[in-house]
Amino acid sequence: MNFYEVARFQYAASRLLVKLAQFRQVGRFPKNISNKSNVDIFVKPFTEGSFNIDVDDPGQPKEDQFVDLSLGDLVAYISERVIEKIDEEAMGRSLSRLPAARADVSDVTADAVDTAAHELASGNAEIGDFPADLQPLLRRRVAEINRDERLLEREGSIKKIDAAREQKLIAMAAPLMSEMAVALRRSAETLEVTSTSDRGVNKVLFLDERMASDIETARVDTEITAILCDVVQFNKDNGWGKVKIENGSKVVSFSIPYDLLPSIKQRLIDTMKKDQVYLQTYFVRDRGGDVVRLIVAGILNTPTM
Structure with a gap:
């Protein structure tokens, strides 16, 4: 080492x-x-x-x-x-990198991986029961x-x-x-x-x-930024989603910490159906300073014009 x-x-x-x-x-x-x-x-x-x-x-x-x-x-x-x-898209990308010739992984879906992970987490399966290529995921x-x-x-x-x-x-x-x-x-x-x-x-x-x-x-901003954005995708079960920022010119992912999800998700769902969502976030940036994803810290009332 x-x-x-x-x-x-x-x-x-x-x-x-x-x-x-x-x-x-x-x-x-x-x-x-x-x-x-x-x-x-x-x-x-x-x-x-x-x-x-x-x-x-x-x-x-x-x-x-x-x-x-x-x-x-x-x-x-x-x-x-x-x-x-990890989200459905990232899981799909990880699966796509597995050897296609391997019969035991070639037809594995994201849903199947999630089901297997819950079996492992509950103690109803062992990691050795699954192909080695799938084990890190x-x-x-x-x-x-x-x-x-x-x-x-x-x-x-x-x-x-x-x-x-x-x-x-x-x-x-x-x-x-x-x-x-x-x-x-x-x-x-x-x-x-x-x-x-x-x-x-x-x-x-x-x-x-x-x-x-x-x-x-990645570099996480040390200050919270309130951002008015369009939510284009949201998974209410794990808090992951996508938003349009910079006047709709850029789409980035966001995540709501699981301990905050119960208090935020319904308000987010209700708001995104009819209006833009006003999120309190930490920006996560790449080395060039560009925003690559958001960490949600809270949700505010959408300002009226």
Whole structure:
């Protein structure tokens, strides 16, 4: 493994977890991590095989916490906002890149992949039951399903994170997750974050080389932008959709974090049927500064002309 890439990943991952632990405790985090502000998160010894960082979070007494969430919950919260979810089109593109000559994958549909992922997430199937070429796509989708379930389960605690705190978390975490993705340049093929509790192992995040490349080059704005746009496609089940921006000259995708989806989707559906939609968003830009997708933070009343 490339020493520089691995070191970049470790440094970014350690800063991300320490800052999330600080946020959990007091609802904020300092810019720099000092000996005084550092928290006790431990790394377990390495095991033979894949490159594992086994982090032990002893947590804090609930009465001393700003928000009752595990570090796994907070990583899921951030991932849901920073990492682009797979949609039907992206799943179709991934399937199209599979070897056409392979009989076991040549006729697989996006719906079939989604059904298989739900079977895996519920424990009714094993990843080894599926063709090797499909496994990365399934792992990615399973991580998304696990995040959705986790965020809904922790909805009450997540509500303590207001818009201002969400904004600071995204501004802090997005560049660190970009740094973590460096390990997939040459040193690794996939990156997976899981959490273990009394209820078993839960997948939080899965990245392959293409996803990591997208994260590395993407830059998330640190400020919310309100944008009046035409919604041309919306999936009410997962919060993914497409909008026209820049006076209708450009179409980009958007995603609504799953913990926000129940409170936004019906209002969005009702508004898009009769008018433009006024969304509060974070712009995600490429290296050239062009907007490539939106992260939805809220919805406002459409202004009357």
